Amino acid sequence: MSVDLDHIRQVKAEADCLFTAADIEAAMDRMAAEINATLADSNPIVYSVMNGGLVIAGQLVTRLDFPMEVGYLHATRYRNKLSGGELFWKARAEHSLVGRTVLIVDDILDEGHTLAAIVEYCRDAGASQVLTAVLLDKQHDRKAYAGMRADFTGMPVVDRYIFGFGLDYKGYWRNANGIFAIPEA
Ligand SMILES: O=P(O)(O)OC[C@H]1O[C@H](OP(=O)(O)OP(=O)(O)O)[C@H](O)[C@@H]1O
Numbered sequence: 598m599s600v601d602l603d604h605i606r607q608v609k610a611e612a613d614c615l616f617t618a619a620d621i622e623a624a625m626d627r628m629a630a631e632i633n634a635t636l637a638d639s640n641p642i643v644y645s646v647m648n649g650g651l652v653i654a655g656q657l658v659t660r661l662d663f664p665m666e667v668g669y670l671h672a673t674r675y676r677n678k679l680s681g682g683e684l685f686w687k688a689r690a691e692h693s694l695v696g697r698t699v700l701i702v703d704d705i706l707d708e709g710h711t712l713a714a715i716v717e718y719c720r721d722a723g724a725s726q727v728l729t730a731v732l733l734d735k736q737h738d739r740k741a742y743a744g745m746r747a748d749f750t751g752m753p754v755v756d757r758y759i760f761g762f763g764l765d766y767k768g769y770w771r772n773a774n775g776i777f778a779i780p781e782a
């Protein structure tokens with residue numbers, strides 16, 4: 598499928614910056630302090646949820662100062678589209694999860710179906726404790742279940758389609774160093 602790069606560039610040029618790189622750094626510092634205080638003695642496996650979790654997970658783990666294993670899970674619900682569908686698994690855990698503490702790191706808790714399914718999968722695979730960390734928690738009442746929250750959250754974000762710092766717009770701009778919202782129609 599061909600991509601109109603002029604359109605991709607235009608979306609970035611016209612987007613609203615919701616959080617700067619400095620805002621994100623500060624949020625990751627706060628998250629890391631909480632995670633260091635909570636998980637230091639748990640010998641966890643820390644999983645990035647690909648693709649969106651790649652950027653936050655990479656930068657978060659360097660702030661964590663205790664022994665851990667790291668890896669990735671790949672589950673996608675949006676598949677480069679602007680609204681979510683059925684969860685599609687591309688890669689499951691390589692480690693045995695039996696008796697382990699698992700920390701799942703993702704870019705965003707939006708409706709939460711992705712994280713809910715991953716948590717259920719880790720529990721079913723025998724993990725003794727499954728915790729979740731997200732950079733952003735989108736504010737709306739469409740969560741997978743009422744009151745759903747991650748165990749560690751960086752920042753709340755408004756209910757708009759956003760990109761940057763792992764989040765994509767049509768597969769692009771995961772590399773944008775900030776959180777941006779496409780203009781409202
Ligand atoms: O809370 P939800 O409504 O389930 O949405 C959150 C998920 O959606 C995005 O992934 P996506 O399916 O777009 O795949 P990607 O990580 O490859 O972008 C994001 O990275 C989360 O994993």
Ligand code: HPA
Pocket residue numbers: 675705707757758759760764765766
């Ligand atoms: O707002 C979003 N932007 C990009 N990817 C997403 N996945 C869930 N919500 C979003």
